Amino acid sequence: MTRRVYLDHNASTPVHPEVVTEMTPYFADVYGNPSSVHGFGRDAREGVDVARERIATFLRVPPDQIVFTSGGTESDNFGVKGLALARGRGHVITSRIEHHAVLRTVQALEAQGFTATYLPVDAYGAVDPDDVRKAIRPDTVAISVMHANSEVGTLQPITEIGRIAREHGVPVHVDAVQTFGKVPIDVDAMGIDLLSFSAHKIYGPKGVAGLYIRKGTKMVAIQHGGEHERRRRAGTENVPGIVGFGKAVEVRGREMHDEARRVSALRDRLWEGIAARVPDVRLNGHPTNRLPGTASLCYRHVESESIVLGLDLKGIAVSAGSACTSGNVEPSYVLVAMGLPLDWAMGAVRSSLGRSTTAEDVDYVVDSVAPLVQKLRQALPVGAA
């Protein structure tokens, strides 16, 4: 049987067994509507409340400042639109390497008459806080910069950006979908007003996420209906999902630090193993200030899709650029923004490691990649002179 190695944890993760156990009663036993006043409803409400408490404890924020949503995408839409629409018109600042959930939301706001600045990034994929300072105008209504990009994993200087935003009285939204539960986040020290985070990147279920909203932040709801979530997000809560999310976060509290150390070492082993055996390969993003488990590599003169498909035949799951855009033959907009030449950018492959990744997995990937890249380069030297 072919060995199977999953190195696509930035796309999604397996649900932690403790999370499955915690969620299970909430499908068929505790099925009341948490808005109902009877006992069935109260039991469901208690599950939601416990989850909110767990997440609030982890983030060190009051529970009533957390709103549950249907995913990181909704949290990003809510965060950015909620801030902008509360002010009616104005200017929004974001970066060129945001997830589409932010980029396309900002574009949608532009179509409604807002203006926007898309900040450049350096060769490591980092925003320069000074560029944020220069971009702020009297009519700037929101700044949205992600904590780390899913593809390259470079951590952004959020604390500096937060400080500059505070000086100018501009609220800051941070997409922390890739960092929440993987690296420490302190919303007060980092000057974050809104924070998006999602369950399925941290061994929780898909289709549930959160938005932290700092008390006093002027926001409007973008989903209208009932009185749920203190009238900030209408719709019956995804009770099993929320319960699972709370448990996943509690488990992260126990496992995050040790796992970060372990997967960082494995990621280094992967990069060093490949670099020793494959010529013309580079590691994208900042070498140290980065997500623990993410390794984005570029293989010059090879097409990333060919590597992804070749590794798939070996039972290995990696992605070409971000999962949301794979299948797209354009080079990744993130790597283009970082200034990578086309002959490198077309050969980008992301491996993202997680709690089940072992040293044997990594060695198997290295042993599979080296001959594959050699074969592809001999067969089809993409862009070779």
Ligand SMILES: Cc1ncc(COP(=O)(O)O)c(C=O)c1O
């Ligand atoms: C940085 C970032 N933001 C937002 C999202 C969207 O999250 P979700 O899949 O929960 O909608 C993702 C998912 O890949 C992401 O990586």
